[in-house]
Every structure is written in C-alpha cells, then in structure tokens.
Amino acid sequence: MDRPASGCPVPGAIDCDIHAALPNTRVLLPYFEPYWREHIQRRGLERDSFEPSSYPANAPINKRPDWALADAPAGSSLTALQGHILDRLSIRHGILNVIHGAQVMFSEDLSLAFCRAINNWIRAEWLDRDARLCASIVVPPHSAELAAEEIERLAPDPRFVQVLLLAMAELPLGRRQNWPIYRAAEKFGLPVGIHAGSSFRHPPSALGWPSYYLEDYVSQSQGFAAALNSLVAEGVFVKFPALKVVLIESGVTWLPASLWRLDKTWRGVRAETPWLEQLPTETVREHVRLTLQPFDAPPTAQQLEIVLEQLGSDRMLLFSTDYPHWHFDGDDALPAALPPDLMRKICIDNPLETYTRLVKEPVP
Amino acid sequence: MARHVVATVDEIPPGGRKIVTVRGREIGIFRLGDEFFGLINRCPHQGAPLCQGAVVSRLVAPVPGEYHLTRPGEMLRCPWHCWEFDIRTGKSWCDPNSVQARAFDVAVEKGATLVEGPFSAEAVEVTVEASYVVVTM
Ligand code: FES
Numbered sequence: 001m002d003r004p005a006s007g008c009p010v011p012g013a014i015d016c017d018i019h020a021a022l023p024n025t026r027v028l029l030p031y032f033e034p035y036w037r038e039h040i041q042r043r044g045l046e047r048d049s050f051e052p053s054s055y056p057a058n059a060p061i062n063k064r065p066d067w068a069l070a071d072a073p074a075g076s077s078l079t080a081l082q083g084h085i086l087d088r089l090s091i092r093h094g095i096l097n098v099i100h101g102a103q104v105m106f107s108e109d110l111s112l113a114f115c116r117a118i119n120n121w122i123r124a125e126w127l128d129r130d131a132r133l134c135a136s137i138v139v140p141p142h143s144a145e146l147a148a149e150e151i152e153r154l155a156p157d158p159r160f161v162q163v164l165l166l167a168m169a170e171l172p173l174g175r176r177q178n179w180p181i182y183r184a185a186e187k188f189g190l191p192v193g194i195h196a197g198s199s200f201r202h203p204p205s206a207l208g209w210p211s212y213y214l215e216d217y218v219s220q221s222q223g224f225a226a227a228l229n230s231l232v233a234e235g236v237f238v239k240f241p242a243l244k245v246v247l248i249e250s251g252v253t254w255l256p257a258s259l260w261r262l263d264k265t266w267r268g269v270r271a272e273t274p275w276l277e278q279l280p281t282e283t284v285r286e287h288v289r290l291t292l293q294p295f296d297a298p299p300t301a302q303q304l305e306i307v308l309e310q311l312g313s314d315r316m317l318l319f320s321t322d323y324p325h326w327h328f329d330g331d332d333a334l335p336a337a338l339p340p341d342l343m344r345k346i347c348i349d350n351p352l353e354t355y356t357r358l359v360k361e362p363v364p
Numbered sequence: 365m366a367r368h369v370v371a372t373v374d375e376i377p378p379g380g381r382k383i384v385t386v387r388g389r390e391i392g393i394f395r396l397g398d399e400f401f402g403l404i405n406r407c408p409h410q411g412a413p414l415c416q417g418a419v420v421s422r423l424v425a426p427v428p429g430e431y432h433l434t435r436p437g438e439m440l441r442c443p444w445h446c447w448e449f450d451i452r453t454g455k456s457w458c459d460p461n462s463v464q465a466r467a468f469d470v471a472v473e474k475g476a477t478l479v480e481g482p483f484s485a486e487a488v489e490v491t492v493e494a495s496y497v498v499v500t501m
Contacts, residue, residue, distance in 0.1 A: 176428075235428030267458040268446040274425040279458070 008331040009319055011090040013347035014358065017195075017248050017291045017320035018085065020096040020126055020135075021075035022118070025050060031120040036113035050101030050114075054166075054197035054204075059213060064326035074324035078129055085323050086132055089331060093351075093358050096126060096135040097164055097195060097248065103141055104166070104199035111140035112150065119154055127159045134358065136164035136193050144177055148184040155188035161357045162191050162246065168198035168223040174234030182240045189356055191244040191289070194227060196220045224250040225258045228288065232262065235275040237287045244354055246289045249322060251296040256310035259284060285313045289354050291320035292334070292346065294327040301337030308342070318354060319347040365500055369485035373472055373495040376400070379437050383415050384487070386499055390415070391468055393497055394451045396438055400497050402468035403440070403454050412444035414465055420448065422457075469500040 009015075022028065025046045029037055040046055055062050063074045067084050075081070086094055102114030115138045122135045137160050139147035147163075154160045163185045171177060173194065185192050197220075203209045205219040206226075224247055237243060262280040270276055276283070297304050308314070321333050334343060352358055370384040376395045383392050383405055390405035392415025407414040422435040439457070440449045448457040454467035475492045483490070483498065490496060 235425075239427050267456075270458060271420075271423045271448065273428075274423045274431065275428045277424075 009089055009091075009333050009347045010344055012092040013089065013319050014351035014355075015085065015089075015091045015094040015321050015323070016246070016318040016351055016355075017293065018081065018094045018096050018323045019075045019325065020081070020098055020122060021073045021324075022049075022098070022100065022121070023072045023076040027125075028114070028117045028121055031117040031124070032113060033116070036110075036117070039110075039113075048101075052099055052101050052104060052197060053200065054216070055099055056213070060326060061217070062325050064324055064329075067324040067326075078126055081323065082130065085321055086130070089321070089333065091132060092348075093355075094133050095161060095355070096122060096133055097162075097193065098122060098136075098138050099166075099195060099197060100138065102138060103164075103197075105140070106142075108140055108143035108146055111142065112146045115140055115150055116153075119150070119160075123157065123159070134159045134161045134355075136160070136162040137190070138164050139181065141165050141178075141181070142170050142199070144180040148180040151181070151184040151188065151190065155184075155190065158357045160190070161355045162193045164193050164195060166197040166199060167194050167220065167227045167247075167250070168200075168202065168204060170199060170201045172230035172234075173227045174230035174232070174236050176234065179236070179239065182236055182243055186240040186243045189242070191246050191354055193246045193248050194224070194250075196224070196249040198223065220249075221251050221254040225254060228258070228284065229262060232276070232280050232283055233273055235273065237283050238275045244287055244289065246291065246318065246354060248291045248320070249294060249325075250290055251294060252290055252292075252311070252317070253296045253298065253307050255284075255290070256307065256312075281312070285316065289316050289318050289350065291318050291322070293320050293322040294325070295335055297335050304335060304337055314342055314345050315350055315353065317346045318351050367473075367478075367483040368499045368501065369478060369483055369488045369490055369496045370499050371488060371497040373497060376497065379419065381415065381419070384499075386501060389501075391499060392416075392440075393470060393499070394419070394440075396451065398472075400470040400472060401451050402470040402499050403449070403451065404466040404468070406465070407442045407444065407447070408456070408463050408465055409442065409445060409447055412442050414440065414442050414449065417441045417443040419451070422448075422450075471498050471500070472496070473498045 068074050098118050105111040118138050127133050137154050139150050198204045204216050210216050259281045266280050368386045371382050376382050378395050381394045391402045392405050394401045405413050405415040418441045419437050420439045420441050421433045422439050424432050438451050440451050449465050454465040456463040472495055475490050475494045478490055
C-alpha cells in the first residue's frame with residue numbers, strides 16, 4: 001500500500017489513540033493480586049474475553065484488514081503495532097487506550113482488580129518495551145473513590161498520561177459522585193479521556209435499545225454530546241479549573257451544532273446554573289480536546305474548512321490513528337486537505353499542550 | 365437633547381417601575397432605592413417589551429453548590445427568552461459587551477428648578493413643590 005503521503009502525519013506525530021488489546025484474559029493472571037487471581041480462577045473468568053459489546057472485535061470497522069493478526073486479536077501485538085504504525089508513520093509518542101469489560105463490571109471490587117491488572121500488564125508488556133508508548137489509566141468508573149485510588153497509585157509513573165472513562169456510564173459524567181475522579185486527575189495533571197462506548201446501564205440511544213450496530217455506533221455522538229453537556233452544566237470545569245477532557249473517537253462535526261444549542265439556551269436559563277459565567281463554548285474551547293479518527297469529515301475540502309472554522313479553535317484536535325480500527329487506508333491518517341500549519345498543530349503542538357507529561361523533544 | 369418630565373418621584377416607589385412614552389419611544393423607568401434608571405422597552409435580542417419583564421436579582425455561584433443572591437431587584441428578565449439585563453446599565457448578563465438595552469439618562473429634579481425651563485411634560489403636571497423624574501433625550 002505505498003501511496004503518496006498526502007494524508008500522512010508529520011514525522012514525530014503523537015498518536016493520541018491506539019488500542020492495545022489483550023490477546024486473552026489468561027495473560028493478565030500474573031498481574032493480579034493473589035486474592036483476585038484465585039477468585040478469577042475459581043470462577044473460570046480467565047476463559048472469558050471480556051470484549052465490550054460497544055466494540056465487537058470482528059466488526060469490520062474495528063479491525064482494519066491489513067492490520068489483522070493471524071491468530072490473535074488485532075492490536076494485541078507490540079511488534080505488529082511498531083510495524084503498522086509507530087515505525088511506519090514515525091510516531092514520537094503513542095497513547096495506549098485499553099477498552100475492556102473491566103470498565104463496565106457491576107462489582108466495583110472486581111472491576112478495580114481487573115483495572116489494576118490491566119494497568120500493570122500495559123506497563124510491563126508495552127511501556128517497558130517501547131519508550132515511545134504511554135498509556136491511559138484504566139479505572140473502575142462506577143466507583144469514583146476506587147478510581148481515584150488507582151489514579152493515585154499510578155500517577156507517579158509519568159508514562160501514564162491520562163485517565164480513561166467511557167462516554168456513557170451509570171450516571172451522566174458531570175454528576176458530583178464522579179468528582180473524586182476529576183479531583184485526582186486534576187491533581188496530577190492528567191487529562192480525562194472520554195472514549196466512545198457504553199456500560200449499557202442505559203440504552204445507547206435515548207429512545208431505547210437500537211436493533212443494529214449502525215444505530216449504536218452513530219448514537220455515540222449523542223452520548224458524547226450528553227456527556228459534555230453534563231460536564232459543563234454540573235460545573236466540573238469551574239470546580240476543577242485545570243482539568244482537561246479529551247473526547248476520544250467522538251467524531252467532530254456534531255460539536256459545533258451542539259455548542260450553538262448549548263450557548264443559545266444558556267442565555268435564557270443560565271440563572272439555574274449560576275456557576276456558568278461564560279458562554280459554554282468558551283469553556284469547551286478551553287478545556288476540551290478531540291481525537292481525530294474516526295473523522296466524520298464532510299466530502300469536500302471547502303466544507304471541511306467550514307467545519308474547522310465553526311470549531312473556532314485550531315487547538316482542539318489531536319492526531320490519532322485509532323489503531324487497529326479501520327477509518328482510513330494506507331497511511332492516510334489525516335484528511336488530505338488540511339493546511340500544513342494546522343497539520344503540525346494537530347500532530348504535535350496540540351497533543352503536547354494537552355498531555356503535559358509527554359516529553360517535549362526537538363522535532364526531528 | 366431635551367428634558368422630559370415623565371413622572372413624579374412619589375409615583376414610583378423603590379423597586380417600582382413605570383413605562384412612559386417619550387418622543388414616540390417607550391421607556392421603562394426603574395427605581396432602585398432613590399436612584400432612577402431608564403431602559404428602552406425593547407429587548408435587543410428580538411424586540412420583546414423588555415421593561416415588562418420580571419425584576420430579579422443577580423444569582424451567582426463562585427463554584428457549583430455555593431449560592432449567593434446579590435444585587436436584589438437590580439436585574440430585569442426579558443419576558444420572551446429570559447435573558448437578564450442590568451437595570452443600571454442595560455448590559456445583558458450573557459453577552460454584556462455586545463448585547464445591551466439602550467439606557468437613558470434619568471435624573472430627579474425639583475419642580476422649582478424645572479419651571480425655569482425648558483422642559484416638556486406631556487402627561488405630568490409640574491408644580492414648584494414636588495420632585496420629578498426627568499429623562500434627557
Ligand atoms: S426578546 Fe428578549 S430575550 Fe429574546
């Protein structure tokens with residue numbers, strides 16, 4: 001697939017969304033505490049894949065054909081990741097986001113045990129083996145106290161650069177029960193990455209359960225809009241002024257229209273949430289970033305320009321491949337029509353500004 | 365610019381208002397304590413009769429959950445889409461620098477001063493003893 005590198009990211013780009021996958025649950029066993037290892041083996045849980053239903057591994061969109069592995073889930077091999085993405089696109093840093101059933105379990109303690117094991121595994125098997133890699137801390141999102149504990153445990157390791165949540169959880173993300181997570185994240189300068197996905201405590205569409213994957217997938221952006229509205233309206237960014245949020249795999253084009261509606265309505269009902277003293281859009285521009293892929297770009301370069309203008313900021317987009325999900329072919333990880341200085345911002349400057357734990361090295 | 369007598373001071377108690385017409389324009393006269401303010405009775409958003417809206421306070425919260433009622437009775441809420449305006453300046457809460465209701469100069473003057481003229485008083489009878497609300501426009 002040697003194509004002209006029109007949409008190829010600039011060398012030294014920072015890939016803000018790479019999915020490392022567990023080859024199977026058994027590989028986690030050495031990383032559990034003894035109590036939980038026995039608990040898991042007694043129940044035979046190591047035989048389950050804990051593949052989240054938001055991301056069925058065999059849906060074509062979740063597995064680019066030339067990135068598929070013969071005998072293991074896509075994304076589960078470091079060597080393959082190096083060949084497919086890190087070396088090939090000259091990636092300076094890649095942020096690993098593990099999406100796993102641990103994040104949606106009902107038992108808060110089991111959820112924590114799994115998250116700890118995953119974080120230990122990612123550190124030993126990925127971060128220790130390739131200095132370009134960093135990772136998001138996987139936490140039990142339905143117990144904010146336990147999540148904060150896990151953040152405290154891992155924050156001293158600068159290779160953990162973010163806290164990972166799913167867009168659709170038991171409660172809207174802005175609710176105060178979740179604040180211990182934001183408090184801990186802010187304390188350590190960790191952005192909170194909100195990844196597409198649902199714990200399926202509620203249907204992914206506000207109308208009820210959809211019948212088809214298409215609906216589920218497309219409804220994600222409504223889930224993101226609701227999550228963002230909740231964070232803004234509950235005043236999370238007022239309470240935690242240094243907090244940054246990265247919407248991962250949210251798509252981009254839904255945002256301007258959603259913000260217009262938020263701004264417009266705020267003008268009339270702002271007294272209900274008096275802590276919101278500025279236009280919600282301004283708050284979002286300051287605190288919220290979005291990863292690029294899957295980029296729901298309009299068909300022409302001209303239209304794309306309009307969307308970017310509507311965002312009103314060139315600091316919001318962060319380069320991502322969303323490896324091994326299938327959103328582009330060849331090396332065309334960026335929409336071809338982007339002006340070069342914006343391309344550089346998206347690939348390098350914006351990620352460095354967002355993930356302050358990343359080492360700033362001179363650009364090659 | 366001319367001075368228009370639009371009300372006697374006693375007519376508008378503190379916290380009260382009167383909507384008057386001056387040179388064909390409707391103006392809301394508001395009294396905060398012993399000060400008087402005038403705003404055009406036309407919302408800069410979409411033209412609602414702004415001065416008929418509810419008089420409210422400025423509700424603020426430095427952080428979520430910490431509520432303060434400030435400047436009681438000094439804000440005006442548009443009857444249509446509920447944007448809030450500062451009675452003292454006409455500035456909107458939501459966009460104070462670009463969304464503003466036009467404010468007029470309002471003063472209190474003694475009848476004795478007024479009768480020396482010039483002034484116009486279409487609906488108010490001016491006597492030497494009383495005090496009057498005067499709009500300059
Ligand atoms: S007309 Fe006054 S707020 Fe819309």
